[in-house]
Amino acid sequence: MKSKTKMIIILCFSLGTSVPGMAQSEAEAMTYQAYLTTNKSLWKQSIETLQGEYSADGSNERLYQLALAEHGLLNATMVDQDETLFDQHYKKAKKNLETLIEAGYQEGNARALLSSVYGMEMGYSSWKGMFLGAKSGSNLEKAKKLSPTSPLVWQVYANSKLFTPAMFGGDVQEAVEAFEKSVELYEAGQGSTQSNWRYLDALAWLGQAYQKTGKTAQARETYEKALEIEPGFGWVKFVLLPNVKPGQ
Numbered sequence: 001m002k003s004k005t006k007m008i009i010i011l012c013f014s015l016g017t018s019v020p021g022m023a024q025s026e027a028e029a030m031t032y033q034a035y036l037t038t039n040k041s042l043w044k045q046s047i048e049t050l051q052g053e054y055s056a057d058g059s060n061e062r063l064y065q066l067a068l069a070e071h072g073l074l075n076a077t078m079v080d081q082d083e084t085l086f087d088q089h090y091k092k093a094k095k096n097l098e099t100l101i102e103a104g105y106q107e108g109n110a111r112a113l114l115s116s117v118y119g120m121e122m123g124y125s126s127w128k129g130m131f132l133g134a135k136s137g138s139n140l141e142k143a144k145k146l147s148p149t150s151p152l153v154w155q156v157y158a159n160s161k162l163f164t165p166a167m168f169g170g171d172v173q174e175a176v177e178a179f180e181k182s183v184e185l186y187e188a189g190q191g192s193t194q195s196n197w198r199y200l201d202a203l204a205w206l207g208q209a210y211q212k213t214g215k216t217a218q219a220r221e222t223y224e225k226a227l228e229i230e231p232g233f234g235w236v237k238f239v240l241l242p243n244v245k246p247g248q
Contacts, residue, residue, distance in 0.1 A: 027053070031069050034076070035197035036232055040085065043073035047089075060105035067096040071113050072197075074120050083124050093117055108147025112156040115140040119160070151185035154178050155202050162209055172212050179206035193229065200226055204236055211244065220244045 027049040034042035050066040070093035077086040094117055100110040118136035122129045140160060143153045158178035164170030183206055186192075186199045193199045203226040210219035223241040226233055 025049075025053075025065070027069065028065065029195065031072055032195050032197050035072065035201070036230070036234065038076060038079055038235075040073065040076050040082070043069065043076050047073060060100060060103055063096055064100055064106050064110070067093060067100060067110065067113065070096065071117065074117060078120060078123065081124075086120070086124060090117060090121060108143045108145075108150050109152050111139040111143040111146065112150070112153045115143065115160075116156050149185060151182045151202065152198060154182035154185060155198065155205075158182060158202075158209070159205060162205070162212070172209060176206070176209045176213055176215075179209050182206075200230055200233055200236075203229075204233075204240060207236075207240060207244075216244055 027046045030042050030046040030049070033039070034046060046069045047066065050062065050069055054062040054066050070089055074086055074090055074093060077083070094114065097110045097114040097117065101107050101114070115136045118132045118139070122132050122136070140153075140157060143150075144157060147153045155178075158175045158181075161169075161171050161178060162175035179202060182202045183199070186196070186202065203222055207219040207222035207226070210216070210222060220241070223236050223244065226236045227241070231237075
């Protein structure tokens with residue numbers, strides 16, 4: 001279960017930024033805290049709030065924020081394998097992402113998130129890989145072509161490379177490079193780094209990818225960087241950083 005959880009927690013995770021022209025909402029702030037605390041109740045509250053806002057204005061912008069929050073909740077279910085909660089939300093998340101794709105709104109990011117949802121679905125039901133694997137891969141490749149400078153797209157791609165077996169196209173070094181690119185794009189302004197849980201998530205997974213390639217010094221620096229940005233990042237502070245022994 002541990003390896004499955006690691007493979008699925010993607011996150012990548014709102015885009016980490018508000019939609020251009022929209023101030024960060026209470027729901028977005030809620031998703032940030034939900035990620036830091038792994039609190040599924042907060043994820044659900046955020047989704048309920050965003051669903052209400054989307055029902056009120058019907059905009060693609062609001063639908064996109066809703067889909068991002070739904071994706072975050074689905075990721076959160078993987079921590080304790082809460083398949084019941086996953087089943088309650090994944091079909092709606094897929095439908096919302098497909099609606100965004102059909103509308104051509106944030107299509108690259110929407111396809112990356114859809115690819116990730118397919119991956120989570122396969123995580124709970126491995127037999128679905130026979131027909132969902134190709135859909136997941138196809139959407140991710142289209143996402144890269146549509147949004148080559150999206151930090152979210154590179155983040156999802158990096159996770160895919162990190163946890164896919166080598167015989168099926170996985171490549172840890174390529175994952176490192178993709179995570180580095182994702183982080184660089186966030187920091188270059190393609191995605192905000194302020195109160196951005198996806199940016200923090202990219203740093204956390206970059207550190208782990210460094211460790212897998214023996215780059216422990218870089219891993220420690222990356223974890224420490226994440227804590228400078230968010231001292232309350234418990235996953236890094238209490239789990240990841242302590243696993244990098246001094247002097248390694």
